[in-house]
Amino acid sequence: MLxxxxxxxxxxxxxxxxxxxxxxxxxxxxxGIVRPLTGAPGDPNRGAALAADRxxxxxxxxxxGPFPDQHLHGTLAPDLAGVGKRLTEAQIRLRVVDNxxxxxxxxxxxxxxxxxxxxxxxxxxxxxxxxxxxxxxIVAWLSTLKE
Amino acid sequence: MTRGQxxxxxxxxxxxxxxxxxxxxxxxxxxxSGADFMAPETRAMQADDTANPAMLWVLExxxxxxxxxxxxxxxxxxxxxxxxxxxxxxxxxxxxxxEASGRPIDLQGRINQCRAERQSAEPFPPEDxxxxxxxxxxxxxxxxxxxxxxxxxxxxxxxxNGRHLFERRIGQLNLxxxxxxDDHWGGRLGxxxxxxxxxxxxxxxxxxxxxxxxxxxxxxxxxTGVRAETPSFGAPDFVDLELYLMRRAEGLPLEAxxxxx
Numbered sequence: 001m002l003x004x005x006x007x008x009x010x011x012x013x014x015x016x017x018x019x020x021x022x023x024x025x026x027x028x029x030x031x032g033i034v035r036p037l038t039g040a041p042g043d044p045n046r047g048a049a050l051a052a053d054r055x056x057x058x059x060x061x062x063x064x065g066p067f068p069d070q071h072l073h074g075t076l077a078p079d080l081a082g083v084g085k086r087l088t089e090a091q092i093r094l095r096v097v098d099n100x101x102x103x104x105x106x107x108x109x110x111x112x113x114x115x116x117x118x119x120x121x122x123x124x125x126x127x128x129x130x131x132x133x134x135x136x137x138i139v140a141w142l143s144t145l146k147e
Numbered sequence: 148m149t150r151g152q153x154x155x156x157x158x159x160x161x162x163x164x165x166x167x168x169x170x171x172x173x174x175x176x177x178x179x180s181g182a183d184f185m186a187p188e189t190r191a192m193q194a195d196d197t198a199n200p201a202m203l204w205v206l207e208x209x210x211x212x213x214x215x216x217x218x219x220x221x222x223x224x225x226x227x228x229x230x231x232x233x234x235x236x237x238x239x240x241x242x243x244x245x246e247a248s249g250r251p252i253d254l255q256g257r258i259n260q261c262r263a264e265r266q267s268a269e270p271f272p273p274e275d276x277x278x279x280x281x282x283x284x285x286x287x288x289x290x291x292x293x294x295x296x297x298x299x300x301x302x303x304x305x306x307x308n309g310r311h312l313f314e315r316r317i318g319q320l321n322l323x324x325x326x327x328x329d330d331h332w333g334g335r336l337g338x339x340x341x342x343x344x345x346x347x348x349x350x351x352x353x354x355x356x357x358x359x360x361x362x363x364x365x366x367x368x369x370x371t372g373v374r375a376e377t378p379s380f381g382a383p384d385f386v387d388l389e390l391y392l393m394r395r396a397e398g399l400p401l402e403a404x405x406x407x408x
Contacts, residue, residue, distance in 0.1 A: 061337040072338035109320045119317035124374045
């Protein structure tokens with residue numbers, strides 16, 4: 001108990017959220033998250049499949065990019081082609097995890113965050129849109145998009 | 148570049164970016180029906196009464212209008228007579244203020260209220276084909292008339308709640324109605340164009356549903372899409388939202404029963 005009290009104040013601001021199911025702690029440095037959310041590296045092939053999944057990651061609903069089914073792209077968000085050249089891996093990671101930290105007005109959902117918002121449907125409450133491993137897979141894939 | 152020039156360049160950039168960041172309400176002269184965003188074949192389906200599947204409900208509504216119902220044994224026609232006269236413009240003026248409940252009521256709520264109070268009949272359940280049929284039949288009598296929400300000061304607080312609900316971010320995806328339908332209409336969401344969310348075609352036949360449905364059903368679809376809790380059918384928040392949407396669409400011609408993808 002005493003140990004916990006001593007340690008708690010040293011945790012970064014995300015400490016409370018990290019206690020929630022399915023959200024891992026992370027540290028924002030500048031406009032990025034340098035350290036991966038997981039021990040195992042992300043798999044770009046899994047990330048590519050996940051990014052094109054209209055129900056799970058939802059990326060393709062808003063972003064154009066190097067996806068199959070070109071006619072099913074959204075046009076509401078920046079083209080993902082070349083994002084690996086424009087942004088560092090750390091910058092991409094923060095934008096996927098919680099882009100609202102950089103721009104509270106953005107329409108991009110925070111993919112690895114949980115809030116107390118009572119309007120969230122019961123089936124989704126307390127769960128992030130993407131788990132830490134899924135975030136890393138998508139970050140790994142986006143980082144390969146150099147042109 | 149001098150410091151002053153750099154500052155001017157930034158101010159110019161900021162001025163250019165501002166309208167995008169704060170798109171807000173759609174200017175009156177840019178309002179467009181959802182039908183404008185549809186494929187030509189879907190527009191043709193709506194425009195042709197013999198091809199518009201929703202007309203089957205209008206025909207059923209015509210029959211139900213004349214059919215006595217409930218303990219009172221009265222039909223709608225017994226009181227209201229010829230719909231072309233008595234119901235003309237009614238859909239364009241709903242939701243309207245309801246004295247009995249002290250709050251707005253939408254067209255299908257009004258039909259159910261009349262059914263319970265005047266006909267002494269059981270109100271229809273939400274999305275019941277008979278309720279949709281009567282609503283479509285009544286709404287059809289306002290075809291082409293401009294949306295004309297009542298200027299009733301008693302409606303203002305409910306309309307403002309509707310606006311709040313429209314602009315409030317909800318659900319796991321944390322999106323508001325306004326994020327898409329004020330700020331990104333004309334863009335594409337997963338390949339489908341985002342319309343301006345005008346309620347002028349309801350009830351309408353949605354190809355995705357393969358049936359006629361109410362505006363509330365459509366609102367629930369969007370709420371489910373952003374992974375938000377959905378109010379139950381007939382909830383006051385829904386009627387307030389409908390009221391705001393009607394105000395937002397003021398002047399656009401009614402086109403119920405519409406067809407949408």
